Amino acid sequence: MHGDDGSVTHVIGIQLFSEANIDLSNVSYPVYKQQSSHRPSIQDLNSASHEHVPKIQSSDYCGILQLSDEVLAHNILSRLSPRDVASIGSVCTRMHELTKNDYLRKMVCQNAWGRDVTVRLEMSTKMLGWGRLARELTTLEAASWRKFTVGGRVEPSRCNFSACAVGNRLVLFGGEGVNMQPMDDTFVLNLESARPEWRRVKVSASPPGRWGHTLSWLNGSWLVVFGGCGQRGLLNDVFVLDLDAQQPTWREVASEGPPLPRSWHSSCTVDGSKLVVSGGCTESGVLLSDTFLLDLNKEKPAWREIPSSWSPPSRLGHTLSVYGTTKLFMFGGLAKSGSLRLRSSDAYTMDVGEDSPQWRQLATTGFPSVGPPPRLDHVAVSLPCGRIIIFGGSIAGLHSPAQLFLIDPGEEKPTWRILNVPGQPPKFAWGHSTCVVGGTRVLVLGGHTGEEWILNELHELCLASRPNEDDG
Numbered sequence: 001m002h003g004d005d006g007s008v009t010h011v012i013g014i015q016l017f018s019e020a021n022i023d024l025s026n027v028s029y030p031v032y033k034q035q036s037s038h039r040p041s042i043q044d045l046n047s048a049s050h051e052h053v054p055k056i057q058s059s060d061y062c063g064i065l066q067l068s069d070e071v072l073a074h075n076i077l078s079r080l081s082p083r084d085v086a087s088i089g090s091v092c093t094r095m096h097e098l099t100k101n102d103y104l105r106k107m108v109c110q111n112a113w114g115r116d117v118t119v120r121l122e123m124s125t126k127m128l129g130w131g132r133l134a135r136e137l138t139t140l141e142a143a144s145w146r147k148f149t150v151g152g153r154v155e156p157s158r159c160n161f162s163a164c165a166v167g168n169r170l171v172l173f174g175g176e177g178v179n180m181q182p183m184d185d186t187f188v189l190n191l192e193s194a195r196p197e198w199r200r201v202k203v204s205a206s207p208p209g210r211w212g213h214t215l216s217w218l219n220g221s222w223l224v225v226f227g228g229c230g231q232r233g234l235l236n237d238v239f240v241l242d243l244d245a246q247q248p249t250w251r252e253v254a255s256e257g258p259p260l261p262r263s264w265h266s267s268c269t270v271d272g273s274k275l276v277v278s279g280g281c282t283e284s285g286v287l288l289s290d291t292f293l294l295d296l297n298k299e300k301p302a303w304r305e306i307p308s309s310w311s312p313p314s315r316l317g318h319t320l321s322v323y324g325t326t327k328l329f330m331f332g333g334l335a336k337s338g339s340l341r342l343r344s345s346d347a348y349t350m351d352v353g354e355d356s357p358q359w360r361q362l363a364t365t366g367f368p369s370v371g372p373p374p375r376l377d378h379v380a381v382s383l384p385c386g387r388i389i390i391f392g393g394s395i396a397g398l399h400s401p402a403q404l405f406l407i408d409p410g411e412e413k414p415t416w417r418i419l420n421v422p423g424q425p426p427k428f429a430w431g432h433s434t435c436v437v438g439g440t441r442v443l444v445l446g447g448h449t450g451e452e453w454i455l456n457e458l459h460e461l462c463l464a465s466r467p468n469e470d471d472g
Helices: 042-049 069-079 082-088 093-099 102-113 115-124 130-139
Strands: 144-149 162-166 169-176 182-190 197-200 214-217 222-230 233-242 266-270 274-281 287-295 303-305 319-323 327-331 334-337 340-343 347-351 379-382 388-391 404-407 417-419 434-437 441-444 457-462
Touching: 069 093, 069 102, 082 093, 082 102, 082 130, 093 102, 102 115, 102 130, 162 214, 162 222, 169 214, 169 222, 182 222, 214 266, 222 274, 266 319, 266 327, 274 327, 287 334, 319 379, 319 388, 327 379, 327 388, 379 434, 379 441
Parallel strands: 162 434
Antiparallel strands: 144 457, 162 169, 169 182, 182 197, 214 222, 222 233, 266 274, 274 287, 287 303, 319 327, 327 347, 334 340, 379 388, 388 404, 404 417, 434 441, 441 457
């Protein structure tokens, strides 16, 4: 870069310790093409950016700007983080034009967050463009709460159900009815419809009724339910459902070596098809600290306990989140502490992609008043960029369950931060009542009075702006 007198003032250099062989004629994404048939000359660049500056020789010009647009876009810019690409776009006119290209922005997001994440984001945020979306999810500048009402009814009334999102649909299964009756029905709320309303799904078979179970989303339109408390006690069975099938049917998955029957455990899916189950409570009231994995893509799925030389204290009511593709983040819960059971605010990580995965306690920084107060049955939201939001749950004392806490477990020294968000937050937010839709919308299924959930009042934490939608 040159100053007003034509002298070099800054040099941009990018060093990558990797090798890449890219065939620009055969790539899986649209190739960035220059607008003209020839690359701008040094003189052209000078005249565009510094019309009053004398022309300089090519040998004096910043070397990186002598590369073609294709090399800059595919070999350099696409490998940077969304934040770094935004910064580079401010250094000169040519870089600005290159980095505002939406195909390049999508490549950057896909490389940083993974293909599955970008597919989910594309479904619900097409109107924003990848540049703006990346900025808003990185800075959370557009985050806000809103409350809205939906139609239909989930009958009979229940609590302790489990819910998750499939695309832009919320799915609710089971729950605890009157007199602790385990429920076995399935409801869907389509948020894409003009007037969303709860509808009961007609299925030809259902799992045994239960509550205190988990419901997770698999690749495509599949759901998987595990465990919980049924009519005859605790369960450790697995059922899957294809929501888009012509006749949706819950199908039991026969699997070898299942974990102990349990309820109030946590679960998540890794790589789209691997179910991970952690902790919970046994029939006799014993808290568990084990971690199991079930690959549902295999012809004969078999449970595999993930051995770790050290495990977090036994617990229930905690959350298990995925970040960085194969990394798990465990937080909170009601944990065993000596002879006592206390609410926890500890965090733990594990990378199930390693040859020998190990649980590690996360050493966080920040003043005690900044970190989340101990809690259980809370909400954990994984952002595309690897950060995690914690809020809600059962908290002792006078703390607000609606206060949002943010952490990046991938940082060298992870630090808890408080996220202040405008709008109308929910009074209650429990883990089994919250779903993440499209990667940018966190839906909390109402509040409750006593044991009855109000499932027609939804609170939404919008992580990205939605300019084409009526806020009403």
